[in-house]
Amino acid sequence: MQEPVIRPARPDEYDAVATVWMESWVSTGLDQPSDVLLSNLRARVPREIANGWTLFVADDRGTVAAMLAVHLPHLYLDQLFVAPGHQGRSLGRQLLAFTRQLLPDEIWLRCVRENAKAWSWYEREGFVFEKAALEPATGRMMKYYRWKKEGNNR
Numbered sequence: 106m107q108e109p110v111i112r113p114a115r116p117d118e119y120d121a122v123a124t125v126w127m128e129s130w131v132s133t134g135l136d137q138p139s140d141v142l143l144s145n146l147r148a149r150v151p152r153e154i155a156n157g158w159t160l161f162v163a164d165d166r167g168t169v170a171a172m173l174a175v176h177l178p179h180l181y182l183d184q185l186f187v188a189p190g191h192q193g194r195s196l197g198r199q200l201l202a203f204t205r206q207l208l209p210d211e212i213w214l215r216c217v218r219e220n221a222k223a224w225s226w227y228e229r230e231g232f233v234f235e236k237a238a239l240e241p242a243t244g245r246m247m248k249y250y251r252w253k254k255e256g257n258n259r
Contacts, residue, residue: 114162130142163187170187214232
C-alpha cells in the first residue's frame, strides 16, 4: 500500500483541509459537527496562512488524509489533524517526523487540556509540558509543550 505524500496544500484544497480539521477535532469528543464550526474553520484557513502558517496536507491518492500547519519563524506546530478514517495508521507520527525536518532543533505546540489523547501522545513523542494557560478566544485551558533536540541547550 502506498503511503500518503506530505506536500504543501493548494488553495483549492482549503475546504478539504477545513473538513479534515473539523472531523478530526470532533472525533476527540470535545465538540459536535456543525455548519457553523465548518464555516469558521473554512474562514480561518486562509486567514492563518496570511498570518504566517505554512500549510501541508497528507495526500492519499488524491484525498486529503491529514493537515499540518506550522509557523516556522516561531518554531510552532499549530495544527496537526488526521481524518478519522486515516487515524491509527501512523500518519500523525509521519507528520511529526516531517515537522522535525522543518524544525530540527526545537518545536512548540499547545493542546486543549481535555484532549488527553493528543497531549499524552505528544508526551510519548518527547514533548515536555511547559505551562497551562487560558486561551481567551476560545475560553479553553491549553497545555503548552516544547520539544528540543538532544544536546541543543540554546
